[in-house]
Amino acid sequence: MLTGYRPPVAGAVSPADEYVSVFYKKTETMISNVKTEVGCCQIGDVVLPVTINETEYENSYVCSPYTALIPYCLDELKKLNNWWLRKGIEKLIFIFDKVLKKHNINRVIHVNNWLLSTNLYPEKNKIINVSSLIENITDQYKGHTVIFRSLNNFLNKALISEFELAGCMIVPTRQVYIYDKLLNDYSKTHNYKIDKKHMDKTKYQYVKQSDINESDYARIVELYNMLYVSKYSKHNPQFTTQYIALIIKHPSFYLEGFRNVYGVLDAVGGRFAVENTITLPIVGYDTSKPIKVGLYRLVLMSTLLYAEKNNYCFNASSGAPHFKKLRGGVPCIEYSAIYIKHLPVCSQRIWKVLNYIMRKLFVPIMKKYQL
Template sequence: MTQPAESIERQAGQTPRSGAGAEGSPSNETGQCKNHPANKMTVAYTKPLIGKGADAYIRNVRTKVELVRAGEQLLPVTVNETEYDNSYVCSPYSTYVSYALEELVLFKSELLKGVLRGVIGILSPLLKRARINRNVHVNNWLLSTNLYEELPKEDVRVLTADLQERFPSHAVIFRSLNEVTNPQLMKDLTGLGWILVPSRQVYFFEGREPDYLHKPNNVWDQKLLRRSPLRIVEHEEIEPSDYPRIVELYEDLYIRKYSRLNPRFTEAYIANCHLHGLLRIRGLRDSSGVLQGVIGCFDKAGVITAPLVGYNTALPQKEGLYRMLMSLVLTRAAEEGKLLHLSSGAAHFKRIRGGRPAIEYSAVYIRHLPLRRRAVWLGLSHLLNGVGVPVMRKYRL
């Protein structure tokens, strides 16, 4: 199922009907059909990851990247076995153990911290024994948030059957699902026997009705941006010489300040995304020509997300670099009439600017797995739905 480079380019223009096989597999015998418009973007993004390996582009991701077909669409998938030190983008263990431990600092109650630390301590060996990281993630762009085109139920059904057959010992996972952007897909998946496992609380801004722009904090942020001596740099003005600085700014914020489990993009990754327009990158440049802030947006199916954000954390907070970067993307969503998915984190910042929360889930298919592994996945789902979701909502995480 791994696609060689020339095979990928052919398949971007010749996509068989629903199926998950590689060239020469039964799914290719179903004939040719109309190519999905999103496939060109998928190929441009996935081809380097397949050719050189994911870790050449994202330092803390060890995974096998492949392509599958779902109806007319090509979807990137990642295949893993253990890799417990991986970024959470393809490691449920990192999501529910390593990252969860880091997030305990958000709680003020030492008692609650202690209880949660104990629960995570019990979960850790259980999840490893259940081979929680032996999985196939579907439509996995290795970003903090995966965005989805529409997937018809029949295509999902065929894809489920094909992946179950090809990976009989792997759980199959769709990350980044929520009731705002994926209500029908979630309904279809659960109807086909997938379970929903909560992961985090995320925030949305409705650019089609951008009342949020009138919130006082957003008005102040816009004023700060207008008065700043920093110059807004558009995507076309970003130069290859900026790539090392973009990586540095992102690492300052997302890795050093937030979490080592966030994906660590390399200069090669930034170059591929910039040159092919896979991320729309904008920056804030000072009078010396140095970037002091950067934001990269990923667009799909009328939704914007911002997986690449960074700024010079050594500068005083009063400079408002993060506020200005967020103002750029909030304004863009309103101008283009798109839904903005601002992921998780900085919850208070997003709420007071009009962000609306939603619980995010992973849909997991486990019916083909041994009983012990199914039991652990089901137990995790019940625990997080029963305890994790109420905690996220109560503490506004």
């Protein structure tokens, strides 16, 4: 069975349908800075979530190329420790601001979009007929760019080749950090050993998902916002308590945390898993606590121990590069597969220019400055 876009099926057995059906026609109640049409597409037995947008320039970057390329990129530039280079890139971004809107950069369909910072893909042999899938989607939505986010050459090399054969551009987007013993035995790093001892000695109480209560949901959102929204960027997805209620019941997610001596959650981690790969889209801790308390270290170590025990690959996404490298994370360029051949020539040209700039300018900067 091969379909283009279809509405989600409530009560269906697929994780994607189960996830997306709760979002259907009310995405902002789940993620407050995401307004999008959601649905699914199906390739054989694999069902993937789909998001469809037209403009929505205030959206989080998880479904807005404009946000990823303009306001979110400006936030990320603050990490660049080179004043002249930073100012030069800022000028380039301001030039592109109006150009991207003029050429409808946000008229997009994201396939396999879980509305998370990092999407995960099924095994390579489960996604077939990529060309036919793209053809079905572009027949339905002739003016939309088709995007598959969160690809890298360690986890998705064969799939990237399939996208290239289907005529997609493979556009670099950011640098992520991978924990997998096929790349590096992270358990032998000095900081891994220190953090493991810290976890054994901490006065914080580990809390498994079954011990997280509905009364904790608001605190989970608060902790996430302290880190990802207040400290990093308001353009990260802003999850609500309703979203926490969804994922705590969903088979692809798992929440855990650490309570202080008063029984209050001070740190939380939320895993997302597809087969043998996990990522950590929900991370939060009380940023008012002293760094020496090591709350972020507790969350990351818990995830690393889980990955190691189950022989899973852990895609730790982007951010905190020095911290992740010290614990054995291996940097890896992430890509989006973007199909544009059905678009007007002027729209194709914009995407090709962006691809050139990302490859020739941003990738060298990401590698040099470890962004």
